[in-house]
Amino acid sequence: VQVSESGGGLVQSGGSLRLSCAASGFTFTNHAMTWVRQAPGKGLEWVSGITASGDSTYYTDSVKGRFTISRDNSKNTLFLQMNSLRPEDTAIYYCARGGSTSVTPPGFYWGQGTLVTVSS
Amino acid sequence: QSVLTQAPSASGTPGQRVTISCSGSSSNIGSNYVYWYQQLPGTAPKLLIYNNNQRPSGVPDRFSGSKSGTSASLAISGLRSEDEADYYCAAWDDSLSGHVVFGGGTKLTVL
Numbered sequence: 001v002q003v004s005e006s007g008g009g010l011v012q013s014g015g016s017l018r019l020s021c022a023a024s025g026f027t028f029t030n031h032a033m034t035w036v037r038q039a040p041g042k043g044l045e046w047v048s049g050i051t052a053s054g055d056s057t058y059y060t061d062s063v064k065g066r067f068t069i070s071r072d073n074s075k076n077t078l079f080l081q082m083n084s085l086r087p088e089d090t091a092i093y094y095c096a097r098g099g100s101t102s103v104t105p106p107g108f109y110w111g112q113g114t115l116v117t118v119s120s
Numbered sequence: 121q122s123v124l125t126q127a128p129s130a131s132g133t134p135g136q137r138v139t140i141s142c143s144g145s146s147s148n149i150g151s152n153y154v155y156w157y158q159q160l161p162g163t164a165p166k167l168l169i170y171n172n173n174q175r176p177s178g179v180p181d182r183f184s185g186s187k188s189g190t191s192a193s194l195a196i197s198g199l200r201s202e203d204e205a206d207y208y209c210a211a212w213d214d215s216l217s218g219h220v221v222f223g224g225g226t227k228l229t230v231l
Binding site: 034036043044045046049058059060061094099103104105106107108110111112113 | 122153155157159164165166167170176206208210211212216217218219220221222223224225
């Protein structure tokens, strides 16, 4: 089982980035997926989750209306479209597999993370 | 400020049993499963406990979880130096159309 993030980088405040998470080694359509972030020196913050089918999505309040989670089940890939980025969005973004088809706290499989830096 | 409350630090000596607590409310811990994660410096978090007290395959039985009402605890017995890490609790929260909440984390120091 493997999940691997990509797409991080340096962006100016107000800009956009699209993160991707490639999954392999398991039946992607059987698992919800989640994005979790960690600002430098800070704790974990759940960002967003999507059900296995993709028909339901959930967000933490601070990113609602700015971030969009989606998945392409034909390509075993999870996405996070991040618009109107703010300096406080600077963090390592982790992709994690859920334990079931419904969104729950992240399961055992996490990626290595991708760093997003938003400059002011 | 995190929705789930954890003490920022804890400590113990090798061989000792330590407990890390996580306090929530009726909308999260009180009505949903609790998860626990271990994060070593510079690495991704690792799932230690799911569904309040279940260990994934490969997690030593020195780690155990429990829940009572709106609080949960992670116990580590036979403390080892390699257990020095940050520990986080998490749960689904039924409020605001549903979301996951994390605790602020507890830094465990092995003296």
